[in-house]
Amino acid sequence: MFWIYVGKGKAVLHMARCEDCNFGLGKSGSVDLSGKWEGPFELVEDVRPPQELKLKPCPKCQPLVDR
Numbered sequence: 001m002f003w004i005y006v007g008k009g010k011a012v013l014h015m016a017r018c019e020d021c022n023f024g025l026g027k028s029g030s031v032d033l034s035g036k037w038e039g040p041f042e043l044v045e046d047v048r049p050p051q052e053l054k055l056k057p058c059p060k061c062q063p064l065v066d067r
């Protein structure tokens, strides 16, 4: 599964098991007020980033490499 983190002017694609994503809970396990998580998406092809935002893959979990 995949999640995207939407913050100020950016959207980052994560694997659900990524430590930064933590299945949409974030690293701290609490709500991060600087952005929000959207998901889960079953397939990366299903991911629809918010308009005007370029979706970047997370460098830690490398969602487009390690599937």
Ligand SMILES: [Zn+2]
Pocket (backbone or CB within 6 Å): 013, 014, 015, 018, 019, 020, 021, 058, 059, 060, 061, 062
């Ligand atoms: Zn990640």
